[in-house]
Amino acid sequence: MLKYLSLFVIVFLFSCSELTENANTSETELAVPSSAATSSYSAVPGLTTTESHFSVDQSFDNLDAIVTGNPNLRVILRIDHSGNAAANGLDLRPTKLLVFGNPNLGTPLMQRNQFAGLDLPQKVLFYEQEDGTVLARYNSVEYLASRHALHGAPQLDIIRGALKGLTEGATGGEVEEAHPNYVAFREGIEKRSSPYSFEETYSRLRAAIDENPNLRIVTEIDHAANAANAGLDLHPTRLIVFGNPLVGTPFMQATQSIGIDLPQKMLVVEDEHGRVYIAFNSIGWLARQRHSITGEDGRVAAVTGVLRGLAATATSK
Numbered sequence: 001m002l003k004y005l006s007l008f009v010i011v012f013l014f015s016c017s018e019l020t021e022n023a024n025t026s027e028t029e030l031a032v033p034s035s036a037a038t039s040s041y042s043a044v045p046g047l048t049t050t051e052s053h054f055s056v057d058q059s060f061d062n063l064d065a066i067v068t069g070n071p072n073l074r075v076i077l078r079i080d081h082s083g084n085a086a087a088n089g090l091d092l093r094p095t096k097l098l099v100f101g102n103p104n105l106g107t108p109l110m111q112r113n114q115f116a117g118l119d120l121p122q123k124v125l126f127y128e129q130e131d132g133t134v135l136a137r138y139n140s141v142e143y144l145a146s147r148h149a150l151h152g153a154p155q156l157d158i159i160r161g162a163l164k165g166l167t168e169g170a171t172g173g174e175v176e177e178a179h180p181n182y183v184a185f186r187e188g189i190e191k192r193s194s195p196y197s198f199e200e201t202y203s204r205l206r207a208a209i210d211e212n213p214n215l216r217i218v219t220e221i222d223h224a225a226n227a228a229n230a231g232l233d234l235h236p237t238r239l240i241v242f243g244n245p246l247v248g249t250p251f252m253q254a255t256q257s258i259g260i261d262l263p264q265k266m267l268v269v270e271d272e273h274g275r276v277y278i279a280f281n282s283i284g285w286l287a288r289q290r291h292s293i294t295g296e297d298g299r300v301a302a303v304t305g306v307l308r309g310l311a312a313t314a315t316s317k
Contacts, residue, residue: 041129041133041135041257042255042257042291042292043178043179044137044178044257044290044291044292045143045178045180045181045182045183045289045290046139046140046142046143046144046146046147046178046180046181046182046183046290047137047138047139047140047143047178047257047260048137048138048139048140048163048167048175048176048177048178049135049136049137049175049176049178050135050136050137050167050168050171050173050174050175050176051133051134051135051171051173052126052134052135052136052170052171052172052173053171053172053173054134054171054172055094055128055134056094056095056096056126056127056128056134057094057096059126059134059136059170059171060096060098060126060170062169062170062171063098063124063126063136063166063167063169063170064078064098066166066169066170067098067100067166072102072104073100073101073102074100074101074102075098075099075100076099076100076101076121076219076221077097077098077099077218077219077241078096078097078098078099079096079097079098079099079218079263080095080096081095081096081097081127081245081248081249081252081259081262082094082095082096084245084249085245085249085252087245088245088246088249090245090246090249090250090253091253092249092252092253092256093127093128093129093130093256094126094127094128094134095125095126095127095128095252095256095259096125096126096127097123097124097125097126097259097260097262098123098124098126099121099122099123100121100122100123101120101121101122102230103223103226103227103229103230103232104230104232105155105158105159106120106121106155106223107223107226107227107230107232107234108153108155108232109144109148109150109153109155109156110223110227110234110237111232111233111234112148112149112150112153113148113149113150114234114235114237114267114269114271115148115186115189115191115267115269115279116144116147116148116150117223117237117239117267117269118189118239118265118267118279118280118281119139119143119144119147119148120144120223121221122138122139122159122163123138123139123260124136124137124138124163124166124167124170125137125138125256125257125259125260127256127257127259129256134171136167136170136171136173137257137260138163138167138260139260140160140177140178140181141156141157141159141160141163142178142181142182143178143181143182143183144156144159145182146181146182146183146184146185147182147183147184147185147186147187147188147189148185148186149185163175183290187285187289188281188282188285188286188289188290189279189280189281189282190279190280190281190282190307190308190311191277191278191279192277192278192279192311192312192315193275193276193277193315194268194276194277194278194314194315195315195317196276196314196315197270197276198236198268198269198270198276199236201268201276201278201314201315202238202240202268202314204313204314204315205240205266205268205278205310205311205313205314206220206240208309208310208313208314209240209242209310212306212310214244214246214247215242215243215244215306216242216243216244217240217241217242218241218242218243218263219240219241220238220239220240220241221238221239221240221241222237222238223237223238223239224236224237224238235269235270235271235272236268236269236270237267237268237269237270238267238268238269239265239266239267239268240265240266240268241263241264241265242263242264242265242266243262243263243264247299247302247303248262248263248264250296250299251287251291251293251296251299254293254294254295254296255291255292255293257291258286258287258290258291258293261281261286261290261291264280264281264283264303264307265280265281266278266279266280266307266310266311267279267280278311278314278315280307280311282304283300283303283304283307284300284304287300288300
């Protein structure tokens with residue numbers, strides 16, 4: 001794997017936020033790859049794919065080691081979807097998510113459109129398919145650009161090359177771009193305005209999540225504070241990540257690729273005019289339109305009700 005490590009002599013800057021939940025990372029030796037099997041996989045709008053020469057654990061650890069060893073990158077969150085499923089008595093093939101980055105490139109994107117913070121920082125999903133093939137998948141920059149009207153942002157080309165190099169370095173495979181690579185502007189995003197200040201809206205939202213016995217807050221990412229730490233300005237923008245494996249796992253049992261969009265997240269922003277909004281991904285759009293999941297209408301309706309209820313509780317008088 002030394003030939004892959006040479007890719008990271010270059011300084012890579014990513015969009016993301018200060019670490020809020022992170023375990024200590026030990027050095028991981030990158031193993032010599034074996035031959036990867038050839039396999040088909042589901043096409044997901046805006047999701048690039050690499051077949052890995054390694055197991056899920058080794059692929060994940062390879063990327064973790066590369067990111068951790070780069071002083072310009074930081075691991076934000078490690079999520080073991082299959083481990084969380086097992087802890088709740090459910091079965092899920094190996095599925096892990098690594099969230100990482102640096103605010104130097106993400107902040108300019110959010111300066112153009114704060115709602116891009118819903119899809120930042122960067123993340124790579126690793127999972128084993130039924131036939132044993134291991135895939136690494138991440139959101140393309142075209143997906144980010146089209147969903148948040150970021151076309152022409154100079155940071156996108158750097159992010160594209162960095163994500164490609166990181167993923168190929170961790171897997172020994174070659175990145176295959178998604179087709180189609182884009183979605184419509186604000187597609188799948190629900191938004192609700194708030195009559196309260198930014199801080200009160202966020203506090204009310206956090207309390208509503210915290211008081212729900214079926215939900216657990218995974219982490220909180222203050223994009224604006226992290227921008228300030230990097231010497232950049234950003235209007236108040238904060239992300240809260242939360243979920244319940246008993247709810248999320250059945251979606252991943254249907255189609256593992258949805259693990260890139262789980263756990264659920266809600267973004268609170270205050271724009272340049274002082275207007276405050278809560279934004280979140282529509283689970284119906286994620287499940288049905290993006291990841292082509294069928295037969296989960298009852299679960300989709302239940303999750304939709306919870307998300308809209310949380311937003312209403314945070315913003316209603």
